[in-house]
Amino acid sequence: MAKAPVLTPQADDFPRWYQDLINKAELADNGPVRGTMVIRPYGYSLWERMQQELDARIKEAGASNAYFPLFIPQSYLTREAEHVEGFSPELAVVTHGGGKELEEPVVVRPTSETIINEYFSKWVQSYRDLPLLINQWANVVRWEMRPRVFLRTTEFLWQEGHTAHATYEDARDYAARILHEVYADFMVEVLGISVVLGRKTGRERFAGAINTLALEGMMRDGKALQMGTSHELGQNFARAFNTQYLSKDGRQELVWQTSWGVSTRMVGGLIMSHGDDNGLRVPPRLAPVQAVVMAIKGDDAVIAKVREIGDRLKAAGVRVVVDDRTDTPFGRRAVDWELKGVPVRVEIGPRDLEGGTAMLARRIPGGKEPVPVDGIAELVTAALEEDQAQLLRESRERREANTADVSTIGEALEASSSGWARIPWADLGPEGEAKLAEEAVTVRCLVAPDGSVPDSEDASGTLAVVGRAY
Amino acid sequence: MAKAPVLTPQADDFPRWYQDLINKAELADNGPVRGTMVIRPYGYSLWERMQQELDARIKEAGASNAYFPLFIPQSYLTREAEHVEGFSPELAVVTHGGGKELEEPVVVRPTSETIINEYFSKWVQSYRDLPLLINQWANVVRWEMRPRVFLRTTEFLWQEGHTAHATYEDARDYAARILHEVYADFMVEVLGISVVLGRKTGRERFAGAINTLALEGMMRDGKALQMGTSHELGQNFARAFNTQYLSKDGRQELVWQTSWGVSTRMVGGLIMSHGDDNGLRVPPRLAPVQAVVMAIKGDDAVIAKVREIGDRLKAAGVRVVVDDRTDTPFGRRAVDWELKGVPVRVEIGPRDLEGGTAMLARRIPGGKEPVPVDGIAELVTAALEEDQAQLLRESRERREANTADVSTIGEALEASSSGWARIPWADLGPEGEAKLAEEAVTVRCLVAPDGSVPDSEDASGTLAVVGRAY
Numbered sequence: 001m002a003k004a005p006v007l008t009p010q011a012d013d014f015p016r017w018y019q020d021l022i023n024k025a026e027l028a029d030n031g032p033v034r035g036t037m038v039i040r041p042y043g044y045s046l047w048e049r050m051q052q053e054l055d056a057r058i059k060e061a062g063a064s065n066a067y068f069p070l071f072i073p074q075s076y077l078t079r080e081a082e083h084v085e086g087f088s089p090e091l092a093v094v095t096h097g098g099g100k101e102l103e104e105p106v107v108v109r110p111t112s113e114t115i116i117n118e119y120f121s122k123w124v125q126s127y128r129d130l131p132l133l134i135n136q137w138a139n140v141v142r143w144e145m146r147p148r149v150f151l152r153t154t155e156f157l158w159q160e161g162h163t164a165h166a167t168y169e170d171a172r173d174y175a176a177r178i179l180h181e182v183y184a185d186f187m188v189e190v191l192g193i194s195v196v197l198g199r200k201t202g203r204e205r206f207a208g209a210i211n212t213l214a215l216e217g218m219m220r221d222g223k224a225l226q227m228g229t230s231h232e233l234g235q236n237f238a239r240a241f242n243t244q245y246l247s248k249d250g251r252q253e254l255v256w257q258t259s260w261g262v263s264t265r266m267v268g269g270l271i272m273s274h275g276d277d278n279g280l281r282v283p284p285r286l287a288p289v290q291a292v293v294m295a296i297k298g299d300d301a302v303i304a305k306v307r308e309i310g311d312r313l314k315a316a317g318v319r320v321v322v323d324d325r326t327d328t329p330f331g332r333r334a335v336d337w338e339l340k341g342v343p344v345r346v347e348i349g350p351r352d353l354e355g356g357t358a359m360l361a362r363r364i365p366g367g368k369e370p371v372p373v374d375g376i377a378e379l380v381t382a383a384l385e386e387d388q389a390q391l392l393r394e395s396r397e398r399r400e401a402n403t404a405d406v407s408t409i410g411e412a413l414e415a416s417s418s419g420w421a422r423i424p425w426a427d428l429g430p431e432g433e434a435k436l437a438e439e440a441v442t443v444r445c446l447v448a449p450d451g452s453v454p455d456s457e458d459a460s461g462t463l464a465v466v467g468r469a470y
Numbered sequence: 471m472a473k474a475p476v477l478t479p480q481a482d483d484f485p486r487w488y489q490d491l492i493n494k495a496e497l498a499d500n501g502p503v504r505g506t507m508v509i510r511p512y513g514y515s516l517w518e519r520m521q522q523e524l525d526a527r528i529k530e531a532g533a534s535n536a537y538f539p540l541f542i543p544q545s546y547l548t549r550e551a552e553h554v555e556g557f558s559p560e561l562a563v564v565t566h567g568g569g570k571e572l573e574e575p576v577v578v579r580p581t582s583e584t585i586i587n588e589y590f591s592k593w594v595q596s597y598r599d600l601p602l603l604i605n606q607w608a609n610v611v612r613w614e615m616r617p618r619v620f621l622r623t624t625e626f627l628w629q630e631g632h633t634a635h636a637t638y639e640d641a642r643d644y645a646a647r648i649l650h651e652v653y654a655d656f657m658v659e660v661l662g663i664s665v666v667l668g669r670k671t672g673r674e675r676f677a678g679a680i681n682t683l684a685l686e687g688m689m690r691d692g693k694a695l696q697m698g699t700s701h702e703l704g705q706n707f708a709r710a711f712n713t714q715y716l717s718k719d720g721r722q723e724l725v726w727q728t729s730w731g732v733s734t735r736m737v738g739g740l741i742m743s744h745g746d747d748n749g750l751r752v753p754p755r756l757a758p759v760q761a762v763v764m765a766i767k768g769d770d771a772v773i774a775k776v777r778e779i780g781d782r783l784k785a786a787g788v789r790v791v792v793d794d795r796t797d798t799p800f801g802r803r804a805v806d807w808e809l810k811g812v813p814v815r816v817e818i819g820p821r822d823l824e825g826g827t828a829m830l831a832r833r834i835p836g837g838k839e840p841v842p843v844d845g846i847a848e849l850v851t852a853a854l855e856e857d858q859a860q861l862l863r864e865s866r867e868r869r870e871a872n873t874a875d876v877s878t879i880g881e882a883l884e885a886s887s888s889g890w891a892r893i894p895w896a897d898l899g900p901e902g903e904a905k906l907a908e909e910a911v912t913v914r915c916l917v918a919p920d921g922s923v924p925d926s927e928d929a930s931g932t933l934a935v936v937g938r939a940y
Binding site: 029031032033036037038039040041043044045047048064065066067068069070071072073076088089090091092093094095096097098099105106108115118119122128134138139141143144145154155157327328 | 499501502503506507508509510511513514515517518534535536537538539540541542543546558559560561562563564565566567568569575576578585588589592598604608609611613614615624625627797798
């Protein structure tokens, strides 16, 4: 009798595989209020690592963290017309506080452009105060009709950057800098996801922006996941909140702004980019646990040896856990670490002690082999480097193999059944885009022929990358 | 004509000094919704450092971070009778979501015992799952009638730990471990605040707890600030949520629990413990900026020198900022760094270059003197160590000098006008406590005669520490 698979195989039912993995690897549970989620410790440790890596890059880009209130007066949202239209259907509204009905209801922030501009308009006086570069790590709420854990949740965790600049060019360049130096660098180098960078069409733009830059990842089922966005807000919010500065030549000018964010949705992207039928596979640079040293049996000498190896790996800079919970069967623990996607397992039993060997199991390429304990730290570090490169290579190859260059809407739809299509934007245009949308296929982003971000929609040779999306 | 003071002097009006400092040092602004606050970048950097130091200690104590939803069904809160009674008057209630009235209103979490128990009851099955040690960093909302920035705000940031244990003793010991190894260690060694540790009386206990341990700091106006609490919850929430485990001998048992938290209120405690008429004084171990190297004038050689010194301090492990904004007058910048409480300033002008010297200004003891640039890193590191010790010494001496041992309620009230009183709990008792409360004087905590935490209210020799509190 064949062993029952731990997870529903991806090929059988990808959404069910995703949900199975999240349950079995103990990443998250559904919350009691529709669309909310409980992020369990292992799931949260993935998010914490994402935060650490991103926070360092955000600070390197000159932004400082701050914190703005959760509650926004309803009237703020209405000041920017497109913005309120975009967010109204998703708002959670507090009508009672401290046992009384409130005079003005407050909304739970769906994003913070409005409340932040209220303060920017106080803090910014002169050109000397610019650029003002702020980031916050926060929870936001957007009422979700079709929730899915990590991907679309009523409450999610994110960072939102908000900046004000003296000129259009400075704001434009900063939005692009965040896209490349913060988001793309993190997603490619740490998450190992070969994202496509591009600009959104008018239809897909953020409510209140003049331009939205985005990073799109291809998941293992060929669908797209928007992994992050960086917006040029122009002077829309500055006008609504009167965010002005005194220029060097003594004139009052409106600031130019950007906003940009990535969220816990990236955890979903990580799962669907790298996970396989045995569970998650976490890229080593992200992994909260890069290696686990497992005692096969509760023999004293074995326990001493796994601890010693744990210390050696730690000294070599590896994020390591020693698993000596030998009252739980070895097989069950091994399956659990596999589900959690820990890149390397070092397994030690009584017989290994004699030979001075250990089993080195590799989650990412798969397989295991006996290795001498002596050089274990070098072997593990080398394995982690290889694995990081392998995941990125797989991600890039999958995306390239599943992206078709097409010239008609029919071909674009066909390609979208299993992957993406690239089609000249001049041929597609907003009308073609609307036709695709009837079939739930969207323009993920516009790219230049060389794969870079085009300067405008109209730039010659601009291609639309289209596909189905989460 | 005397120079106008930057801040209202403490002796003139302490609350106004506090508010002045928060404005002038750009720590925080009031939010638009009553009682909320905007934490500005410098204020937030203080909180970030608190988070880093605490998070490391929490993980060292074995707890893992996780994240539970902001929204709690109203019905959860009603399951633990004392808990709902304690929190009902402070709740913010969401009645509308996604454009519709909700069938069941949801409350914005005032604390998370209830929602966490809902999940603990699913996750905990066997004694092998215990202890379960969880922490979360989150925002919480308690509608505040008399708000004051950082001290009492409708929304605040905090960490809340929640644990489940197999036995009463294990839970009791863990609550005490958090009090000592996480909170007291951080507050004494990093914040430099000589907190008193004790247990709360029944009157002051957390709603739903069987015992509340607390850390109380004396502010510079002699009032007390509760800096943190660690609760033994007994089996109250376990009973309400049926959080059970299968014991080693095969019986279903309710778990024993703890919860514990500290919040952005600590920023207020930091200000009121160490601040003086010139601004904040930040203890070096906490300080996001430990030293600033200032160019007095925009001379190329001076700029080169301050950058070189900045690099040397950074290499010596000092958190340093180079201030070469010479388009802003030097005096204004110096006052600003003083307001922000940066412990050490290294000031360099053209004349210093010739002599190979710099001015070393010390915020904590005060004063400045010329020093040779050659040994600057050693001088700065030594100064930071001295300053850390000085702030703690000042805090301890102030608390001791302003705490009177008394034996009557009248004396306790008198002592409370400028500090604290210690009075035998056997003499005071709940009735005396109620009388003090009529004068807004409360029992901050009960301590043993040797200053340790008493095992029970009834322990012989137990003293009540009483005072006015924030």
